[in-house]
Amino acid sequence: MLTLVIGNKNLSSWSLRPWLVLKHFGVPFQEVKLPLDTPEFQRDIVKYSPTRRVPLLIDGELKIWDSLAIAEYLNERLQGRAWPSDPSARALARAVSAEMHSGFAALRTNWPMKAIGTAIVPLPPQGIDDVNRVQQLWHECRSQYAQRGPWLFGEYSIADAMYAPVAVRFRHYGSRFSSPIVEAYQQQLLQDPYMQEWIAESQVEVDTGFGT
Ligand SMILES: N[C@@H](CCC(=O)N[C@@H](CS)C(=O)NCC(=O)O)C(=O)O
Incomplete structure (x- = not known):
């Protein structure tokens, strides 16, 4: 186990x-x-x-x-199986995942993930650039792979897991969306039953005072 x-x-x-x-x-x-x-x-x-x-x-x-x-x-x-099977899609999925893993520092610092609640926190210019870049790559991937399924590269992959916390941040801080395609993908991440499970358990933590 x-x-x-x-x-x-x-x-x-x-x-x-x-x-x-x-x-x-x-x-x-x-x-x-x-x-x-x-x-x-x-x-x-x-x-x-x-x-x-x-x-x-x-x-x-x-x-x-x-x-x-x-x-x-x-x-x-x-x-x-956790990466796309098509080599081109797999290469792009790895690139966007690496970009998330090593980048978007201003977004991550100014809008830390909170699964529960909402807040209004203005972003500095670099944070706005990060939001725009995330939404650009979501738009490009979803436009290119829409016919294969609802996730970034059609079927669920590690790339979707890498961006799931950003969907939570966008909700918490009330981000605007550059296109309906981008907003629909944020909803796809949030409505995912496993994400819902995570959010429900977050609520229990907040209610019981687990951690900060
Ligand atoms: N690059 C690491 C980052 C891990 C990380 O920063 N984790 C945070 C929580 S989300 C942490 O452990 N913070 C504890 C601390 O800094 O004391 C990864 O991808 O796993």
Whole structure:
């Protein structure tokens, strides 16, 4: 049985990504949840992660840190099913996922993920550029792959998991959308039953005061 060590569901955008990959591809796992930004987190995370960060996947003796490395490991266990089967689509899916993983710092810093609630927080120009770029790539992917299914590259892939927290941010901070195609994809991510499960569990955390 795999174990995924994660942070609060309300707050931990990096944890959400591999959690969604596990759920979407039906991989059984158990989760260990640590409350971010608490002394308890600092005490317990050292038992699991050399980087003191979540997420982390445990498979027997093997410990894999970092969301994208976990997603790649799961993809190998799934015989490549977590990326698009078409080589061109697969290359683009990897490019947009890498862009998410290494970029959009202004968006991530100014609009941290909160699954519950709403807020009005103006973005600096770099944050607005990030929002525009995300929406541009969503529009391009959805326009190109619409006939194959409702996800970025038609069928669900790691790329959708990588952008799921952005859909949550857009909702929380009331982002505008550059086109109906972009807004429909945000809704696709939010209405996903696994995302709904994550949001419901986030609400329980908030109601019970789990973490911050
Ligand atoms: N590049 C890492 C980022 C992981 C990360 O920053 N995780 C945050 C939570 S979303 C964390 O563990 N923060 C705890 C801390 O900094 O003390 C990944 O993709 O997994």
